[in-house]
Amino acid sequence: MRETELAIVGAGPAGLSAAIEAASAGVRVTLVDENQRPGGQLFKQIHKFFGSKEHYASVRGFDIGTKLLSEVEKQGVEVMLDSVVWGIFGTHVLGIIHDQKNTYLRAQKVLLATGAIENALAFPGWTLPGVMGAGAIQTLINIDRVLPGKKAIMIGSGNVGLIVSYQLLQAGAQVIAVVEAAPKIGGYGVHASKLRRNGVPILTSTTVKEAKGKEKVEKAVLVALDQNWNQIPGTESEYEVDMICLAVGLSPLSELAWMAGCQFEYIPELGGHVPIHDLNMQTTVPGIYVAGDLAGIEEASTAMEEGKLAGIAIAEALGYLSPEEAKIKKEAVSRRLDSFRKGPFGKAVRKAKARLQRRGEVQ
Amino acid sequence: MTLEKDGFLSPEELTRLPGIPSAERLEQGPVAVIECAQEIPCNPCEEACPAGAIQVGEPITNLPVLESDKCTGCGLCIPVCPGLAIFVVDMTYSDREATVQLPYEFLPLPQKGELVTALDREGKAICPARVVNVRNPKKFDHTAVIAIAVPKDKAMNVRNIALIRRQ
Numbered sequence: 001m002r003e004t005e006l007a008i009v010g011a012g013p014a015g016l017s018a019a020i021e022a023a024s025a026g027v028r029v030t031l032v033d034e035n036q037r038p039g040g041q042l043f044k045q046i047h048k049f050f051g052s053k054e055h056y057a058s059v060r061g062f063d064i065g066t067k068l069l070s071e072v073e074k075q076g077v078e079v080m081l082d083s084v085v086w087g088i089f090g091t092h093v094l095g096i097i098h099d100q101k102n103t104y105l106r107a108q109k110v111l112l113a114t115g116a117i118e119n120a121l122a123f124p125g126w127t128l129p130g131v132m133g134a135g136a137i138q139t140l141i142n143i144d145r146v147l148p149g150k151k152a153i154m155i156g157s158g159n160v161g162l163i164v165s166y167q168l169l170q171a172g173a174q175v176i177a178v179v180e181a182a183p184k185i186g187g188y189g190v191h192a193s194k195l196r197r198n199g200v201p202i203l204t205s206t207t208v209k210e211a212k213g214k215e216k217v218e219k220a221v222l223v224a225l226d227q228n229w230n231q232i233p234g235t236e237s238e239y240e241v242d243m244i245c246l247a248v249g250l251s252p253l254s255e256l257a258w259m260a261g262c263q264f265e266y267i268p269e270l271g272g273h274v275p276i277h278d279l280n281m282q283t284t285v286p287g288i289y290v291a292g293d294l295a296g297i298e299e300a301s302t303a304m305e306e307g308k309l310a311g312i313a314i315a316e317a318l319g320y321l322s323p324e325e326a327k328i329k330k331e332a333v334s335r336r337l338d339s340f341r342k343g344p345f346g347k348a349v350r351k352a353k354a355r356l357q358r359r360g361e362v363q
Numbered sequence: 364m365t366l367e368k369d370g371f372l373s374p375e376e377l378t379r380l381p382g383i384p385s386a387e388r389l390e391q392g393p394v395a396v397i398e399c400a401q402e403i404p405c406n407p408c409e410e411a412c413p414a415g416a417i418q419v420g421e422p423i424t425n426l427p428v429l430e431s432d433k434c435t436g437c438g439l440c441i442p443v444c445p446g447l448a449i450f451v452v453d454m455t456y457s458d459r460e461a462t463v464q465l466p467y468e469f470l471p472l473p474q475k476g477e478l479v480t481a482l483d484r485e486g487k488a489i490c491p492a493r494v495v496n497v498r499n500p501k502k503f504d505h506t507a508v509i510a511i512a513v514p515k516d517k518a519m520n521v522r523n524i525a526l527i528r529r530q
Binding site for chain 2 (some may be wrong): 051057059063122170188191194197199253340341343345346
């Protein structure tokens, strides 16, 4: 059986950052990803990121991805692409399928950085071609350079919905409206303003009632919602569209963590069931760590910091960093994480994360 | 009308922001107008300003404060703002016209001298505008800065231009 010191599942921002941090301390790292290309969702992000210089602020997501990849290469990390981790057993054996062949990889430590999956929204007509996740749209327009439709309605006004709507405009589509069930816009006002000054309305207290069409989406029926989120009869309106994009949140991709026997807690602010973890990002199963969206839905910027934290903690646990060296490095990362979670938008996550990590520390 | 409900800043919200220069300062020449109203963790504008006229400080969720006396209106803060929320207004451009510099991330770019349609924060066409400058150096990383001349009374409402259609 192949062996490694640290196996990382998922080569997105968290996994890449962890690999760089651990490998630069001397850890032998194997990074496994089911996709053909590493980078997770980073290469789809054509917008400039928020934050400070240390968070790569004002740098476009795909440029951050390129930087991380070249660093991973420089550190001599072994990268296995097109490789699906289908199981995790005992003290850290991963079952991996690559090129239709099954292999096993034994690791002293495992970091699960599997990311998240988009939430769906069921409504009459939701299975028609043309109803798709915002993430799928982003892949099509920004990676494959294919515009899947001409007129879109976006469901959800969180940052994903707002950003992807803007990118649809950049790609040459029309965005008829962004629809939000809550009475307030979910994402950053500046993202909303970019859309508004390009003439895109944002309809709050509104949802999609139905997608109409024979072979594909031809119309979207919207309806207003009352204070209790009930549809208000008679407020329906129809729009001719060929795309209904869903940006209604993400859920941690947690199958491997469940299989490994990690204890979970249900925390809506973090996207659902999240593995309990301590300040080192270690779960309730010794030797198994989590980082990024799996550890609670946040941003790529926080995923990178959590990845670094896990990478440092693992290097320390394997004896490559002294407790003193690790402490200094971890404190620097924690400071950056704290600064990113400040303010009204980070408040709910900050509190939820603290609650989860208190539980993790006790265990 | 509020940013949270409607997606753009109302006149009342704008007056409360620490990044908006006074009417007196606007009359004195080009100056940044920072329409950043929510405490999000972000500070590239602070570092981008060669005159030290933008303060965010700690924590980085502070709203940017414009020291308008120091601001030269160079516009280097415009392309670094990930929220595309910074503009430069010059009320002294001519007797009747002011210029507005705005961030623009669509192709094709307008050309210097071209006549375009100026839009307000809601995307409504409010007046014709003339493109007086297009800056798109590598350093701006694909956020071009377009300067347009508009009637003075429209300068604090114009925040975009309509997409350019070419055959």
